[in-house]
Amino acid sequence: MLALDILLSGLILGGMYALTALGLTLQYGVARIMNLSYGEFLVAAAFFAYWCFVGLAVNPLVGLIVVVPLAFVLNWAIYHILLTPLVRRAKNRDMLEVDSILATFGLLFVVQGVMLVVFGGQYHTYSFLSIPLQIVGVTVPINRLLAFGVAIAIGLAAYLALKHTRAGTAIRAVAVSPESAQLSAIDVRAAAAFAFALGGALVAAAGVLVSMFLTFSAAMGVNFTMKALIVVIMGGVGNMMGALVAGLLLGVAETMVARLGDPGLTLAATFALFLIVLLVRPTGLFGRSVR
Amino acid sequence: MRMRSLVALGAMAVVGWVLPASAQDSIKIGWSISKTGPFAAGASVTTLPNYQVWVKDVNDAGGIMLKSIGKRVKVEVVEYDDRSNSEEMIKAIERLATQDKVDFILPPWSTGLNLAAAPVFHQLGYPQLAVTANTNRALEMTKRWPGLSFWLGLPSELVDGLVETLTKLQKDGKIGKKVALLAVSDQFGIEQATAARAGLKKAGFELTYDRSYPLGTQDMQPVLKDAMAGSPDTMVAFSYPPDTFGITETARVIGFNPKVFFVGVGTAFPAFKGKFQANAEGVMGIGGSNADLPGVKNYIEHHRKIIGREPDRWASPITYASLQVLQQAIERVGKIDRAAVIKEINSGTFETIIGPVKLENGLNKNFWAVGQWQGNNFYGVAPVAKQGARAPIVPKPAFK
Numbered sequence: 182m183l184a185l186d187i188l189l190s191g192l193i194l195g196g197m198y199a200l201t202a203l204g205l206t207l208q209y210g211v212a213r214i215m216n217l218s219y220g221e222f223l224v225a226a227a228f229f230a231y232w233c234f235v236g237l238a239v240n241p242l243v244g245l246i247v248v249v250p251l252a253f254v255l256n257w258a259i260y261h262i263l264l265t266p267l268v269r270r271a272k273n274r275d276m277l278e279v280d281s282i283l284a285t286f287g288l289l290f291v292v293q294g295v296m297l298v299v300f301g302g303q304y305h306t307y308s309f310l311s312i313p314l315q316i317v318g319v320t321v322p323i324n325r326l327l328a329f330g331v332a333i334a335i336g337l338a339a340y341l342a343l344k345h346t347r348a349g350t351a352i353r354a355v356a357v358s359p360e361s362a363q364l365s366a367i368d369v370r371a372a373a374a375f376a377f378a379l380g381g382a383l384v385a386a387a388g389v390l391v392s393m394f395l396t397f398s399a400a401m402g403v404n405f406t407m408k409a410l411i412v413v414i415m416g417g418v419g420n421m422m423g424a425l426v427a428g429l430l431l432g433v434a435e436t437m438v439a440r441l442g443d444p445g446l447t448l449a450a451t452f453a454l455f456l457i458v459l460l461v462r463p464t465g466l467f468g469r470s471v472r
Numbered sequence: 473m474r475m476r477s478l479v480a481l482g483a484m485a486v487v488g489w490v491l492p493a494s495a496q497d498s499i500k501i502g503w504s505i506s507k508t509g510p511f512a513a514g515a516s517v518t519t520l521p522n523y524q525v526w527v528k529d530v531n532d533a534g535g536i537m538l539k540s541i542g543k544r545v546k547v548e549v550v551e552y553d554d555r556s557n558s559e560e561m562i563k564a565i566e567r568l569a570t571q572d573k574v575d576f577i578l579p580p581w582s583t584g585l586n587l588a589a590a591p592v593f594h595q596l597g598y599p600q601l602a603v604t605a606n607t608n609r610a611l612e613m614t615k616r617w618p619g620l621s622f623w624l625g626l627p628s629e630l631v632d633g634l635v636e637t638l639t640k641l642q643k644d645g646k647i648g649k650k651v652a653l654l655a656v657s658d659q660f661g662i663e664q665a666t667a668a669r670a671g672l673k674k675a676g677f678e679l680t681y682d683r684s685y686p687l688g689t690q691d692m693q694p695v696l697k698d699a700m701a702g703s704p705d706t707m708v709a710f711s712y713p714p715d716t717f718g719i720t721e722t723a724r725v726i727g728f729n730p731k732v733f734f735v736g737v738g739t740a741f742p743a744f745k746g747k748f749q750a751n752a753e754g755v756m757g758i759g760g761s762n763a764d765l766p767g768v769k770n771y772i773e774h775h776r777k778i779i780g781r782e783p784d785r786w787a788s789p790i791t792y793a794s795l796q797v798l799q800q801a802i803e804r805v806g807k808i809d810r811a812a813v814i815k816e817i818n819s820g821t822f823e824t825i826i827g828p829v830k831l832e833n834g835l836n837k838n839f840w841a842v843g844q845w846q847g848n849n850f851y852g853v854a855p856v857a858k859q860g861a862r863a864p865i866v867p868k869p870a871f872k
Contacts, residue, residue, distance in 0.1 A: 186697070194691040293508065302512035304738070306717050306747045313725045322725045325691075394721065395690060396714040398513035400556075404688055432691075439694035444685040445657050 182318065187436050189319045195432020196329030197391060199425045201405055202412035203335055204384035210419020211356045211376035213274055214264055214281040218289035219384060219409060220402030221296070226252065226388025227397045228296055231305050241309055245389045249382045256381025260374045263288070268370065274359075289402065296399040306396040324393040331390060335383060336425035343421065352376055356419040411451065415458050417468025427466055430454065499536055499808070501527070502550035502574035504564035506581055509556025513713070515581035517741060518604060521779045522791040523578055526799075528778060536799055539806030550574055558588040565589055569596040575808045576798065583607055583660070590620050599801075599814045601794040604787055606630075608663065614834030619814045623790050623836040628667050630758060633841020633854035635671040637756075637864060638706060638732065640856060642677075646866045647706055647731045652681035652699040654709040654719070656689075656736070664710040664736075680704045689715060692722040699728070706732040713738030716757070717747060724751055724871035731867035732756060740786035740843060740850045752845040754868030759786025760843020760852035762860040767825030785843060785850035790836070793824035827859075 208216045226248055233244035271277035310324040343349035354362040355372045363369050416423025438450040506515040527547050535544035550572045554561035561580050568574045577598045579586055586605035593600035594617040603623040610622040641647045651672055655661035680702030685695055707730045709719050716738035739757025761768050768789050775783040801816040821830040829838050840852030844864050851862040
């Protein structure tokens, strides 16, 4: 029974980790933008959900329908206005990575500043769908289960789309080798912009979903960025399936250590697992050698 | 006549800048506060709003009375954002003293920043009413730096209040001896848990669970399920706001209902009541206030009107009271003489919203160690002997 409890609770926690990392793996893996303001966009979506629920008494899931397309358009615009000049002048991938880190580091403060002005710096939290559900004898809150379900759904859908559609193949080609992709008549810039915007839409969805059970404040974005980065690198940069599996693995490992060992060691377990994966497979669980 | 401390005179001499010789027509008050970075969440609940409310209140009343010039002077504010960074904070405080030449400096938020700032405040000769600092080394420090004062009670005193409450409940037969102890693994959690572990064992309690979890833990289920397995009568968690909310939420979901449910920092926040509504009833936590005191009652309403939300029920009323103490000390001295103001803060008795305040060796003794949500307020229940202490509701009503 304990094993089942650990597995289920761990998967649900891991689903949340994966959910908050799926967007970054697209932005970093395909668009090659190491988006340091990623967590800020997640928190911004969380604030949006908070405002819907507390301010307007609107169901955050309805907010989700509004915020996801909005985030897509916003991120698409950010890519075209802010990041395209960097892409243009970058001589190679590494240079783009460094430049994008600097640019999005600035963006981080802009987004954070706007949130501070609008919502203030204090902690925000609300209760939504915090209803216990019994699954094979294990108690699970519906809001966390929902986040888990969405993570699995997005992860699988993206995996299938990338594997079996033309656009998906183009995106994968861009992720592996933008130069060669160009030679096969793929519009690399459009594909990268699309991936970046889609990543932005996913992180907005994640923000709305986690706001239902996590306490957040305007300054908390960096925590999400860091965790997402671990998941992305562990799963293999640019690989949605990898991010999903890495997230779930971390969740189960943390829960196992907390229940069978000491909860104080969960952080150590996370990094130990991270290290082992990188030692055995330097490009991540599902990553392929790029160069 | 305007009196300035030697430090300020020295600083003026160095930059070769002479103030206009007009009579003092304002008091410059500066502060360095975390408006961005990880401390912003705490600072913008407890500290900054109270600075703003107090400045408005003082200026609406015409200002601070200076006997030496026979009139009230308004408060003028100089504010810096320290970005939750101690080096930035120290630079800002030095700049406030030497370049902005403010008359008084209000303290930053958090134990860490206040302890880092203490030598600088002392060196520059400014009083430091370090309300949001909480350390067992307080006495040693106020001896070394007389301008420094502490307001929330020592960590050991907060734990004593908790142990006292539990001991009384146990003697009255309301709870058994089994306690589950949780703590966030950083300085605050570890210090409090160490003190609580010793105190509880001495009082004959049995720890059925005793674990710490890392800062930023996003799932409290594993910890709480194991804590629940020992069927404790009491759960004590020395937690930070995100975990305080997380622990309470998770306990509700998994149906963990110990007779005493005690959580750490954040329990006293209005957001706690806002999130849990009726489920907050009977939850205990650090701090508390006596909302039946007319001063506190009016203050809560006043704060809500000006800031747009209610203050927290632990350090907020004390922060406001500390500013009242500062104002009264300045008015009693009657001029900008920081050394004399420090002396007055340390020796005088002051009437504030939380009642009379008289520092003992730089420590405020008018504080609550343990509070409990009863209706719409987070009332103080310990120290048990303190005037206005409420009888705790035990067992806590089960979560719905």
